[in-house]
Amino acid sequence: MSAIAPTPSAALRSHWLVCAAMLLMLIVYNVVCQVWGNELQITVSEERRVLVRSVLYAVAIVLFPLTNLTKHILLRLNQTMPGPRTAGQRYFTTIAVSQALIEWVGLFGPIMIVLGDGFNTLYIFSLMHGLGIFLHRPKMAEYRAIADALSARDNRGE
Template sequence: MSSHHSLQHSNNDLKLHWTIAGLTLTTVAAYLIFCHVAGEQWRISLPEDQRVLIRTLFYVLAIIGFPVTNLLRHIQLRLNQTMPGPKPAKQRYLLTVIVSMGLAETVALMGLVIFLLGDDYNTLYIFTALSVLAVFLYRPKADEYREIMVALASREDDDD
């Protein structure tokens, strides 16, 4: 199989993966739109000291979330290549993408929550930007998918 054909095949295989990444960005955008259109009526004014505590906790979680997501992704990618079983590479990689996008969206959700607790738009925008950055960093990647396919194919060759 030519590398061009293999690349085309892997790009087609990742359509659902990219759809999930797109839906994650759509949800993040929906949080922003909601806050601008209807957010004011849902906001409560938590006392400043409580908001600062929650905001600080959320920032710490978001900052820790990046290396944790990276580590989880690394572990999942290795498991995708080595776990026994008949699951195809496409299905294995899908779980990796879903977990990564879920963690990326959690950052945006923290921004929404702290905004609804009375924080300003600036905090909402920071968490939104961090979430979009996470989607970019942990987006589906053809190289990762190809590595899984190659590892599974070489394992099948070893079984023969």
């Protein structure tokens, strides 16, 4: 480990790249659905489509607090679990897992387009996904809490 601490922006650069990749995928989903949406659609009855849409809305609604709980648990584990991993590596795992869970919400829009639903549903799921990316973005305070906890643990000799 180097004696020089990374600057705050450098410490979370890879974390922000994960968020940028998720945002890029969201944009790609929307562009693909806009350009090739009609060719991708299959014929599904209205009743089945409404059922699938309702289930996906429910899953999306449940994923938000579940992701928040998962992130909270991972943050606490990052502060308390022993091991050689640095604070940056630990926090990167937390961000990657949180963003991966929220990514499912972004996939629900293209799924509904394939099932023959309209663009309104795509936009709703896309906005929810964008909100999830924003809510679970890297935060310097969370990173510092992990770094401080690991530093305190190392000073105690654990």
